[in-house]
Amino acid sequence: MFSKIGQLIFDNEAVAKTSDFTMGLEIEMHRIDDAGDLSQEPYPAAICDEATNPWITTDFLETMSEIVTPPATYALDAMHYLYGINNILRTSLAPGELLWPLSIPPKLPKDTSHIRLAQWGPEKEAYLKEWARRHRFAEGTPCGAHINLSIDQHLIDLVLENFPERFKNELEAKNYLYEILAQGFMRYRWLITYLFGASPIAEKNYFENDFKLEHPVRSIRQSSLGFGTKFAGDYTSVQAYVDRIQQGVKDKILIKDYEFHGSVRFKGNPVLSELPKTGAEYIELRMLDLDPSSSVGIRTDTLRFIRLLASYLIMTPALKPNEVNRVLENADRMNEEVTSEDPRSICKYQNKARALIKSLERYANRIQLGPEYQEILDDLEDRVENPLTMPSARLLNYVKDDSLEEYALRRARHYQRAAQESIIKFEGFEDRQYTAAELKEALFPGNWDPDLRRS
Known part of the structure; x- marks a missing residue:
């Protein structure tokens, strides 16, 4: 079952470290009004400035709020952060505003020219305008749950120490571990879509020219009809990944290197060309639809599954370098088939x-x-055996007149009431930025119960 690296980790009783990922979450949700339209209200003044608040920002549209949690050692710590920051956002909304709980946006107007793009400053706003000019506007509007995973340093040190003939330095060992993680998640992306896809239909005007789906699907967002740029990455190595993106910019397929929105991204050095030299620091997983059964868009059990799969990928044999592109191209085809079922x-x-x-x-x-x-x-095994228990299938029970608007508004109002009644209170973003440590202390004074954090 184990690879040579996996057996080394097992023999050194370090298996627990393979699931001790430092984890950060990024959750996008649209602000809407009580009628289910995109909100016309500006970014909430009580949480300062979308360009400077590191924990609550925007993505593509002014209405697309994005919660970014500080890195956390345990899944439950990350969820504590997420609930706390989500509560701050909800209690800062204008009267009548709600957060849309679905990945596919609420009904859109036919004329989108008055919808404000995210206010990120001149350079980024110019990029967004160019992106909107090149693409179908609605393609920029789907929301999702992103998970950032960082490998425990002990594993990197262990691998480097025991395979000196294979890895010359820490950089090579670190990049290799992140490469096999990225390859594995791309290889099994179709399974994550299958198990967690939750965008079966689209609301009014998401599609153009009266296009209609022939039937509900597992995930519009994860399909070719979903988010943005259809540009395949190269996950053979960190260097190959960077080279492919830079070639895409050179060929004018991509506007900027940060336009690459693959389902997995290597992250670390903000200057992409320097990433192979300084090494990946974490990977960003972008293949999860919002889970509308949770007020924060993702459930703890989902995080646990992702951690388990990541641990499995580190411990089991990886793809050979000459197989990576072929296998992942096939995996992309499989994912497209799964999304459209x-x-x-x-x-x-x-x-x-x-x-x-x-x-x-x-x-x-x-x-x-x-x-x-x-x-x-x-x-999850039950989901595989009983399709009606899949998230997208369950959502179909709430479709009325080819829309999930009534269901989404009911959930949004319920979550908003719960946030307003929550004991988590925070005031201060309008005064200054908060570091991760300061934010933790402000949200959760004292220590969290360590018995609850083992997850």
């Missing part, structure tokens, strides 16, 4: 999904993970 139907890749979940079960048993992980895998 009717969510009430049996997936074409049901047997592959069964086999992978069984492999994860064996892995979880081998490394003696807690019963909560077995429960998660049992639930």
